[in-house]
Amino acid sequence: MSDGSTIARLSERIAERAGADPESSWTAKLLARGPEKCAEKFGEESVEAIIEAVRGDREKLASEAADAIYHLLVMCRARDVSLADIEAVLEAREGRSGIDEKAARQSGG
Numbered sequence: 001m002s003d004g005s006t007i008a009r010l011s012e013r014i015a016e017r018a019g020a021d022p023e024s025s026w027t028a029k030l031l032a033r034g035p036e037k038c039a040e041k042f043g044e045e046s047v048e049a050i051i052e053a054v055r056g057d058r059e060k061l062a063s064e065a066a067d068a069i070y071h072l073l074v075m076c077r078a079r080d081v082s083l084a085d086i087e088a089v090l091e092a093r094e095g096r097s098g099i100d101e102k103a104a105r106q107s108g109g
């Protein structure tokens, strides 16, 4: 069972590896290729997760979802958006239902 700290550790590891040798780090290699390439990679990994979600293989979906989360964090890192930035948005949404939020947006409130 995860308490969320695995993703926080992953995010820290991505930040550490950002300055590593691209020959020895996938993170460094991706970041060296620029934000557009990181976004493309996230898109590919997301599609792989979508395919497994449609197929209904739980094990493969968990694996592809892990790849997608890693590549999402790398893409955000490439644009200087940290996990803390993402968490701040999520925290601001806590306690408000998505249905209420959508209704408020549609009524301009």
Ligand SMILES: N=c1c2ncn([C@@H]3O[C@H](COP(=O)(O)OP(=O)(O)OP(=O)(O)O)[C@@H](O)[C@H]3O)c2ncn1[C@@H]1O[C@H](COP(=O)(O)O)[C@@H](O)[C@H]1O
Binding pocket: 010, 013, 014, 017, 024, 025, 026, 027, 028, 066, 067, 070
């Ligand atoms: N979580 C990950 C992680 N998930 C996926 N990947 C890499 O993402 C790459 C995906 O590349 P590809 O698309 O070629 O792989 P694929 O999806 O199997 O491709 P196909 O063969 O299906 O086309 C692989 O090389 C994976 O190893 C990851 N690379 C790194 N991490 C984490 O990042 C940390 C730092 O890694 P380095 O930067 O490599 O040191 C690691 O300790 C991990 O915690």
